[in-house]
Amino acid sequence: MAYLQGVYPIVKKELPARHIIDLTVSAPEMAAIARPGQFAHLKAEGLFLRRPISICEIDREKGTLRFVFEIKGEGTRVLSEKRVGDNLDIMGPLGHGFARPEGEIIVVGGGIGVPPMLETAKGYGEKATAILGFRSANAVILTQDFQRQGNRVVLCTDDGTMGFHGFVTQALEQQLQQKKPALICACGPHPMLKGVAQLAQQYGVDCQVSLEERMGCGVGACLVCACRTVKDGQEYLSHVCKDGPVFDSKDVLF
Amino acid sequence: MADLRVKIAGVELKNPVIPASGAYGFGREYECLYPLSELGGISCKGMTLRPQNGNPPPRVAETPAGMLNSVGLQNGGIDHFIKEELPYLEQQDTVIIANVAGHTIEDCVEIAQKLEPTKVDIIELNISCPNVKQGGAAFGTSCSAAEEITRAVRQNTTKPLMVKLSPNVTSITDIAKAVEAAGADAVSLINTLLGMRIDINTRRPILKNNVGGLSGPAVFPVAVRMVWQVANAVNIPVVGMGGIATAEDAVEMMMAGASAVQIGAAIFADPWTPVKVVRGLNDWCDQHGIAKVADLTGTVQPW
Incomplete structure (x- = not known):
């Protein structure tokens, strides 16, 4: 470290x-x-x-x-x-960031989970599809930044005031039906991450999610930012700051 | 350049500054900032006989000038400590303090026995964790229980034995006297003060454990008072902790009666805090013409 x-x-x-x-x-x-x-x-x-x-x-x-x-x-x-x-x-x-596999990736961001996906999709150009979800048109941020770095952008709003009217999980499923990426990277509210992880499992695609928890030291010493994960088949409280914030979605207990 | 060496329970520390148990892991997380050899010692994360997961999250809540935690002694167990952490600590040229937090007297005895052949310098018997249902503070809130567990561990270790006391008691001096009578070589205090925060929008406590231990500058005056009272009540060294964030805080704690200090929550705000306190103590002594930092201990002149 x-x-x-x-x-x-x-x-x-x-x-x-x-x-x-x-x-x-x-x-x-x-x-x-x-x-x-x-x-x-x-x-x-x-x-x-x-x-x-x-x-x-x-x-x-x-x-x-x-x-x-x-x-x-x-x-x-x-x-x-x-x-x-x-x-x-x-x-x-x-903390640990996202993997950067060869081939195509899909990044999924929900609300204030969108920002870390920008750097994650950088360098992939049109090989990265960014599915970005917001509550409403007035909450939309960073979409032009993704476009500027050549990513394909699928914009979603919960209320349909801009882009696709619906959740990022619906847009993700549409993408997965067409083509399977090497990796799905996601950051956003817990229910969204759970939905993304379920879709990834259903379509047999690797998936990493970025988690959030109230934090103390930030480096793995104080152990306050625990999150529920599976380790060697058993439930284990990992720590978002040191073991994450990015986890393999299969290791997370939602 | 002041002489910063101090002696606790017969063990010499190169300076009186020790990161507190639970705030510093086993030191690995900070080695990229500064060598751990700059520290007087390291009080390791509290260890139980077997690995345990601790309490469900959220485990931290911010407070004015401090924080609550309800980690609940998450740790890999004593065997993991001896195999995975101790070899690393032995390389760091600093005093190793093992914080022992068994659920039962038998657990604590077994942990002490397992530590006996190791290079651990001091055992810090933790009878004050507020976040576990079994053991922990239950041992530290009654004189007879504190005495009994201290005596049992004393009979099973030749290592210097320091007992970490809870502030959540009617009379901390009575507990301190009880563990002294049972053979403790030193006491360390204070552990966290039991507290609670509520999210008024959800009417739910912020901590999943509902309650947790308060630490940080908010508890400093309470800690100074208790260290002063205990130092006046016992004849063994007192290691003072609770809200120390600066060298001046450390000077104050030593004047109250502490022979050394531990630093906990302040490390989260500034990971350099222990090193800054070491350097600041040296500067303060130099500026005030004090040749030996140990001479500060107990020099408060009460009214």
Whole structure:
């Protein structure tokens, strides 16, 4: 395990949708070793625990990391008030990311689970299909970023205000009926991940899911971020920060 | 450059700073930041006789200036510790403290016996975990139970024996005196304070275990008070912990009566905390003309 801890300047900030913050940080040492699906542990001043935020994009040439997150509580609100030029105290990159098999992949993102899928689909061009689901048109983020890197995008909204009217699992099943990818990578709400894992099993496709849990140390020492998994045929509480956040969907007890 | 060496239960530590049990695993997660040899010692994650999974998640809730946890002693068991973790720790040039947290007296005795031939430097008998149904704090909240388990382990180990005390008691000094009488070489305190948070939208406790142990700067004054009381009540060394986050906190804890300090939750906010406290202690001593950090212990001048 190799990670860093340091203070890095914010070089770009955007507000792509309501309650969504898009921060780019100049952190060349971290960008050099980060992998898609990993996360960083960000310090929110005034609060005791760090906040785990998935890495949305890694730019090794510019030496930057991009974080896109939702303002959900105190910690993310404090982070959202950071401005360009401010410093961010970061531990990272942390955890295990997604595999990068040869051939075609499907990435599935639901809501604020979409950001880590951007880096995951990068480099695959049109060999990656990004199935991206949002509540409604006004919550849609990052779809143009996926298109810009050449991915095929299937946009879904729960209320039908943009793209396919329905859940990402429905769109995923349509894709799987046509063609089986080498891997499905997914991040989003727990019920969505469960649905994706079931489809992957049904169609006999490998699948990795990125999980979330309330976290402490971020590196595997404190053991608070337990999640239910199977190990050697028995239920075992793994830890999202160190064993994950990305797990083989067959190992997760949903 | 101050002399940072301290002695606990006959064991010399190169400095008085020890990451606390449960906050630091077995050290592996931090070796990429700094060599573990910079630490006075490492108190390992609490170990039971057999592997156990701990409590269901969520196991952590943030609080003002701290956090609750309800991990429930998830660990790989004593055999795993001896086979997989101890060889690694032996290479780190730091004092190894094994935190023993059996469910029964017999469990603790068996763990102590298994540790006897190993290179573990100190046994820290954990009679204060608030998150397990059997054992744990049940041993640490009655003088007779604390005395009985300490005596049983004492009779089965030649290693220095430190007993980790619970703050969730009416009189921590009485418990401390009981374990001293039973043969403890040192006491460490405080373990976490039992607490609870509720999500007012769902009316559900945030912790799946409903309640958990409070740690972090929020508990620091309570810990200082208890260390002071215990240090005045017993004649064995006291290792102080509870909310220490800075070198100044460590100085305060030592003035209250601690011979060494443990650092827990602060590591989650800043993984460098133990090393910063070591360096800060040295600087503080230099600035205040103190040649030996050990001379700080118990120097508070109460009104």
